[in-house]
Amino acid sequence: MPLTADSVRVANGSPYRPREIPAAFFANAGGGSGLRGAGGAPAPSIDRQNRPASMETRVPPAVNPGPYEIGVGDVVLLATKTAGNTVEELSGLLAAQNARQGYTVQDDGAIAIPDVGRVQVAGLTLEEAEAQLFQSLVENQIDPSFSLEIAEFNSRRVAIGGAVGQPTVAPVTLTPLTLDAALAAAGGIRTEDLDYASIRIYRDGSLYQIPLNEYLRRPNLQKTRLVDGDSVFVDTEYELDKAQAYFQEQIALAQFRQQGRVQALAELNAEVSLRREALNEARGNFRDRIELDAVDRDYVYLTGEVTRPSRFALPFGREATLADALFDSEGFDNETANPSQLYVMRGSPEPGRPDLVTAWHLNGSNASNMILATRMQLRPNDVVFIAEQPITRWNRVLNQFVPSLITSGTAIATQ
The missing domain is CATH 3.30.1950.10 (wza like domain)
Structure with a gap:
């Protein structure tokens, strides 16, 4: 039957599912088990220090963080x-x-x-x-x-520790959190040594100190405003070493957790690299099997006056057209082929009818008809055939006939 737009639609309507490439070509190296964490942190430890001759008052600068902003966990x-x-x-x-x-x-x-x-x-x-x-x-x-x-209020907090009734974490709420309110939330100050005890505030990498006597004597110090992230430590020792050790320990714990996260990221990167290598190996193995012709493939066969008679492997995951097969195999021979006699032959899908073949005829001498070649989908075991030119057939007959005459004449002359 002639290859027309209608017959192309009928031919393309035959059921066909292209073969799929392995899942390794669609996977990526991500999606690992995620970060594993730093594990348990060591318990804090602070030793007593000797009394100093005097204690310096260093008050943190006044702050006004503005209205309370809702945070994660609230x-x-x-x-x-x-x-x-x-x-x-x-x-x-x-x-x-x-x-x-x-x-x-x-x-x-x-x-x-x-x-x-x-x-x-x-x-x-x-x-x-x-x-x-x-x-x-x-x-x-x-x-x-x-x-x-x-x-x-769970998103903004202030830690209170040291010589207090109950070390705790006080939330920052709509009402500004002051130093006296934070200490009250921790059960108040618990020390018998009022002369050398001090309240130390750690904020943004700086350490501030308010001697306890100064704190009790000056109401404005009691109303020192605290902000999210502050740490308050009531120290009954007399040098900054103990408070510094306390905060350095907090910093060390933070660094420990950070190092744990870095280690977890390194493990995750190693896992991703291993997954990537495994995927690349699976893909390489599949390509090697294709090269060795060890993979089940669907083929279309090109014969007649094509430039290179061959079989054309139908691609994975998509349909191929007549134009794909022709031009992938370098098209047809311009000198010997008859482009007006291009055929696509397809066997019957009915079992027991190997003699039933459908052949679609495409007149390729009309360039506009080649558009149909880009729409005609091929199916496994289709045969693409291009007939020879009449003059080509005649030349081939002569090429076979003339040598026979010469051979016969030579034999007669010899006799």
Whole structure:
């Protein structure tokens, strides 16, 4: 049948699934087991020091970090309106209890609210978070009547240790955290030596010192404002060595964890390198098997007046066209081939009918018909045949006939 747009659609409709290349060509070296961590840190240890002759007062500079910004780990409490009976609406108590829900700010800085989705609140003040939540409720067509408050402050903290009732970590809340409030949260100062005890504050790599007597005598020192990341240590010793040892130990622990992370990253990189080598080896093995013809492939066969009679391997993962097969095999011989007699022959898919063959004829002498060659999809075991020119057939007959005449004439003359 002639190869036309309609017959191309029919031919391409035959079921065929190209062979796939191995999964190693689609995989990447990532996706390892992740960081393993630094393990347990050693327990801290601080020794007593000798009393100095005097203690210097070094007060940390005044700070004003501005309004509280919500951070990761904080728990915000959302109260919304709920339907209730008249008594409940008048009292407001039961309705408020039923409508209050706490949400923890997750690692990505968002809270997940049912029917609303994830709302980014980290880094926002309470007023900014209310505006963001109001916008999200309106966008989801939910009644934007609500109240928002912070139920738990977990993102900003100050560590208090040393000679206190109970070493603790005090949260920084909406109310500025002062030195006296932080010490009260730790159970107060517990030392009998008021003359040489001191309060030391570690902030941003600097160490500040307030002698205990000065602290008790001056109310303004008691109201020293603390900020996130401060460490307060009540020292009953008399040199900075002990406090410095305490903070150096904290720094050493941080460095230990950092080194553990670096080691974990190195292990992860090594794991990725091993995975990459394994993938490259699997890919190389597959290419070697192809080169040795040890891989099952689907082929199309080119014969007749083609430049190079051969078999054309159908590619992995996609269909190939008649044009792909022709030009991959250097096309047809311009001197001997008859481009008007180009055929694609395909055996019957019906079992037991090897004699039933469909042949599509393409008149390639019309250049516009070659567009059909770019659309005609090939199937395994198709045969592409190009007939010879009539003059080529005649020349070949002569080439076979003339030597026979010469041979016969020579034999007669010899007799």
